[in-house]
Amino acid sequence: MSRLAAAALRRVVTASRDTTSSRFAVSAPVSARLFSADASGEAAATAAESQDDSFFKASREGLAYGRFYSVIGGGSRLEKNILKTDIIHHLDRCGLSLDDVKIEYNKGYAPLAALLRFSSKAMFTTAIRQANQNRLHRIDEISRETWDLKKSFDGKAVLLQGVPRNALADDIERFLCGTNFEPPPFETFLRAGVPEPIRMMLVKFHTKTDAMNAFITKNRSFCLNSQVSMRVLQ
Incomplete structure (x- = not known):
């Protein structure tokens, strides 16, 4: 190979190396910026999730539970025919x-x-x-556990009072x-009465509407010649 050809070859190799170095120099900051952006995005997402968790945690911890009852006559009970809407109206600023x-019931509902x-x-508060205010x-x-453990009839059960003693299912x-x-089966039990105990029966319905319709159409109707009164359990 002549000296001129060798010199030309060296110039080509040198130019190729310079071009490759320039490409790496340009691409390296871009890659760094990309990885930096990804890291920033992950950090922002993590911070947002942390804020959401804190918000929901604060919401859960902010709940409070209470037991509302009448103090008339020194007893601890509610009016017999009170409804959930009556209580909501009474505490209308809450x-x-x-x-x-x-609604919490005793064994006789x-x-x-x-x-x-x-x-x-x-x-x-x-x-x-x-x-x-009204005294x-x-x-x-009360605790949250007390609230969670209390079963609610939610207006889907009706209590029959005065069921004949000899009435079958x-x-x-x-x-x-x-x-x-x-x-x-229907739940049945006796409650003290005068002159004799009164037979009670609990009947459940599929929906609130079904229970209310039964109350409207059947309350104080007769079963085996005995009048039966009904009450929807809240």
Whole structure:
């Protein structure tokens, strides 16, 4: 190879190396910026998730629970025919909904109290102030566990009072004919009465509307020549 050819070859190789170096010099910062952007995005997403978790945690921790009952006569119970809407109206500055109210019953299904769920401690304090204003009711604080464990009939059960002692399940089904009730067995028990104990029976329905329709159409109707009264359980 001549000297001129060798010199030309060296110039080509040198130019190629310079071009490659320039490409790496340009691409390296771009790659760094890309990785930096990805890291920033992940950090921002993590921060947002952390804020969301903190928000929901604060919301859960902000809930408060109370037990609402009457103090008339020194007892701890509610009016016999009280409704959830009555309690919500009574505590109208507390932002309660139907789902925030559970009625507590004794073994004979007489209402004792209402368990309430408040959206914040401030709402719970407002409820106490409202209850104290009329001096007819009182609210005590309860735990979330007490609220969670309490079963709610949610307006889907009806209590029959005055069921004939000799009435069978078939007789009750005929009495409730035309209503959308859940099939037997029905819960039945005796309550003290004068001159003799009164037979009670609990019948469950598929929806609130079904239970209310049964109450409207069957309350104070007759079963085996005995008048039966009905009450929807909240």
